[in-house]
Amino acid sequence: MKKAALLLSFCALSAAATAQTEGSRVSGIRSSTDYAPGSGSSDSRNNGFGIKGGLNWSQIHGDDKDNYDNLGSYRNFHAGVYAQFGFNDKFSIQPEVLYSRQGFEGSSASRSNTNTYFTRLDYIQVPVLLVYNIVDNVSVHVGPQVSLLTKVREAGQERKIANEDNLYDYSYNSLDYGLSAGLEGRIGPARVGGRYTAGFADVIKDPKNTAAQSLANIKNGAFQVYVGIGISN
Template sequence: MKKVALLLSLTALSAAAVAQDQTTGPRSGRLASSTDYSPGSSASRNNGFGIKGGFTASNFRGDDKKNFNNEGIYNTFHAGVYAQFGFNNALSLQPEVLYSRQGFKGAPMQYASRGTYDTRLDYIQVPVLLVYNFLDNVSVHVGPQVSLLTKVKEGDTERKIADDNNVYGYSYNSLDYGLAAGVEARVGPARVGGRYTAGFADIIKDPQNAAANSINNIKNGMFQVYVGIGIAD
């Protein structure tokens, strides 16, 4: 994780250094802002696509959170691509496709025989965000997000998402949906931001015994910090 953070920091510094030499846009001698161009033009700051990635602090919430011992934050990462489509100088739509490794620390008290372990959940996420530039290069983002669960690890053991043979006593919900909101700043081709995402679907489904039923009501929650680089914007 330290290596990932260092790489992101170096990327941001490099992008900022390149941006300092840019004089694009009608107002020369300064960085282009979101209001420098007419919407829909090839040079619009609210149109384009790029790559992004960063740090994720993931946890869970819900009524059954109290039934876990040693509960805590699961530190991990996310990465993916984004596109941005401008409506005008202030508003745009930004869909993304992300690989998000998340999960939570904590051991269900009802499964004490397994010991303490971390639960890792790998998702493909698709947020669709409405972006509003309240300053030239600072914006707020908010919108829905749909996520598909692709992999589950409980401790060092990879397990199936569904528990058709009742080996574990419960299955994982393969689909999550929720709401994402955050703030982003742009410097030349680089963007740096923070975002919180709350999942609305239960992580655990189909409890098949009393122990599993006691951990059925938990939902994803995570905070992301990221760096992005615009390839065309």
Template sequence: MKHFALLLAGCALSAAPALAQTEGPGGIRSSTDYPSGSSGHDSRNTGFGIKGGFTASHFRGDDKKNYSDEGVYNTFHAGVYTQYGFSDKFSIQPELLYSRQGFAGNNGLPNSQGQTINGAYNTRLDYLQVPVLLVYNFLDNVSVHVGPQVSLLTKVRENGVERKIASDKDTYDYHSLDYGLAAGLEARVGPARIGGRYVAGFQDIIKNPRTTAAQGLDNIKNGAFQVYVGLGIAR
């Protein structure tokens, strides 16, 4: 999947110059080719495409202070988006993303194999994410994005070892569903786009702590910076 995200980025960057020069009724139009106030299928903000990029993931919350050696988990995300314009300024953009997130640190708790995790370690959390973003073009080709996001946890790996999301044998479980808020900026050149956003999760990552030690570590939440490139397939 990491190679897939890099491939998306390469395709977007390599195809952008050629596609951006294509104009007219049979080609892909730039934003200035649309009449002011256009909406629906005549809007510059209507279409779909692919996107992918870099994610710097971490955790936040009241129990963050109980972890030591905190570090950023550098990873990636990739997926598809669709966009429907209400006007030349406003549109709505749902997305479906595969996002690998997680965090690094030390909590001294045993993992699912009964081994105590001391020293540096990392936790990998794989999500399917569905952000639904309100897009506002405050400049011709620059927009602000903000909206809710729902995420489904599909896989957990602790120090490279896959573990169940929920198990009676572990000292704690993981919430399979996360929800939060995404906000960021995006710039476009023809069909290509580049942007960045921050995603804040509101759901605790860990649930059902079964030991006293685990109860002091369950109030942590996802946080991630995402930088991406995208390519519009149809507009």
């Protein structure tokens, strides 16, 4: 399924790149070069806001990921809003606010139930991306991201993020930070893209025993594909 999503993203980006050569003949499709360089005005195609959403394929990385058995990815969704502020016809800044369900599949010795289970981690994510237009309708995005953990579910059961009452062998970090990078294609107000986000903070903190300590160095990673609609420009 991941291969199919990658193929879909590639085809969408190829279509967007082809559309740039026809943009002048298609009513309503404007390219970044329709605007004077350095204008930065509110009329710029690199300014505006909109909504977006798509699919996540998330997993973990880090030195201790091999201490999980039957490790696999977790598939869910993300959705949110974005704003874009253009400097000129090539560069812009795009902050976003997203609700993202991530996690992973696996089993660990720190739980009495050793069957494979899903760990779901719900985040409010705020990426701030530098956008560079490679060509008129295809851009590369890269920038930092900060995420706030709002909910955790293990094996279908909701659990507390912190471990104040010592019911668990470990706690979860409520804050994550990392780096996002990807590509996006645009046709008129619509956009299609794919990106990868690598978390730098440990998912698990305060391990209480040896089994939990063997899982302390794991971090988030997620591949996202999305579609978006610009409400303004």
